[in-house]
Amino acid sequence: MAKETGGKSGRGQRELRVRVKTAKGRKLSSTLWLERQLNDPYVIRAKKDGYRGRAAYKIIELDDKFRFLVPGARVVDLGCAPGGWCQVAVERVNALGEKSGKKRGTVLGVDLQEVEPIAGAEIHQLDFLSEGADEKVKAWLGGKADVVMSDMAAAASGHKQTDHLRIIALCEAAADFAFDVLEEGGTFVAKVLAGGAEGELQTRLKKAFTKVAHVKPPASRSDSSEKFVVATGFRGRPEDERDESD
Template sequence: MWTCLYLQVRGIHSSTRLLKKAPVRVKGKSGAEQRWITRQINDPFVKAAHLQHFRCRSAFKLLEIDDKYHLLKPGISVIDCGAAPGAWSQVAVQRVNSAGERPDSTRGHVFGVDLLHVVPLPGANFLSNRDITSPATHTELQKLLPEAYADVILSDMAPNATGHRELDHERLVYMCLSLLELAEKLLRPGGSLLCKYWDGALTHKLREGLSRAFQDVKTVKPNASRKESAEFYFLARTFRKTWI
């Protein structure tokens, strides 16, 4: 199924090389805003997300990572941090069978958390307008999770960009580090964490923190991450619950 998805993305990508649209001129938009709109129009993953009814192109990042590393399996419980608009939760719902669409597979659970409102999704339980770093949110999740533990924590969250690259990098690193407290409370021993970061001076600090808590930490950059972007992911596996 997902092989077909990637073939469609490649096909769209090939056609956009031939039919790439000229820069858009939108009245009242700055040059940077016009470049962003043009990039979105010509992005094959944006087109594929529309065709496959994903809420945004980031779904293909998780699909690619999961196809390679097999994080999401039927029957497991997943926490999606910074879930809005819900594309990663869509992938998780399909892969862990939380909507029960595959009666021959065990049914899993997906819980999404975001400061923003997230449009409901069958198979996902969204905690909208919640702070994933808040102890109150942790307690709420603990009550909802089967056996009070998750098997996988996903994080595609990011702070609102200030335009200062190193400041944005630093803020995201500390957001990722806060997930270690969440893991200590709610991640099952042996579980996994996947988190986005922007590369910079504190990348080593994040890797070191993850390496203390997890047996294996890998750097991942899926094809759906734009080549020019500083965006990467850390995939941390085999959680050691007594790491502190």
């Protein structure tokens, strides 16, 4: 299926690269995807570090920059499967109480599908768009959240404009949820596509948070159009929306 090829590096070490042979019945695109996965340094690193996917490094890099996963924080991970973001959050908010002298945080993951248990995280099979989902989450947390984060993406259609609209709609839904469950001063992190959170969503976030930034962490593949919006300093649902939500 695969073989390793390589040459000499400047340090005299052999750099190996896995080449995947095209098997009968497998499309070239699938072969190229598999080859990219096998040679992706973040995929290799995730296996070594025990994370459930390379996406774990995206939230690590975002948190290294913005510092929202602090010990004692209560975190909600929307669309948490397969669980890499939850794993990182557990470590950083001290959900297992392993950091002596630090506050112990809470990590709550929700997803439409069943997710394998994660030590230190509470996982629920839940549609966050369903009626009463916000109240359920606050009950499970024992209060409001300090962080709402989402790495969700709608299924790709292959049409760039359509995919952009779908993921913005998903981000808008996640933002609405965050408005309902976030504590004052809280943080909202969500995946968007190139161009960031645009139009109405951008306006809403700027009204609700003191700072809104768009970031492409190094762990995002260079050929990917994904970015992340990081909104910090939650001030509450925008005043012009409060009557509608009551």
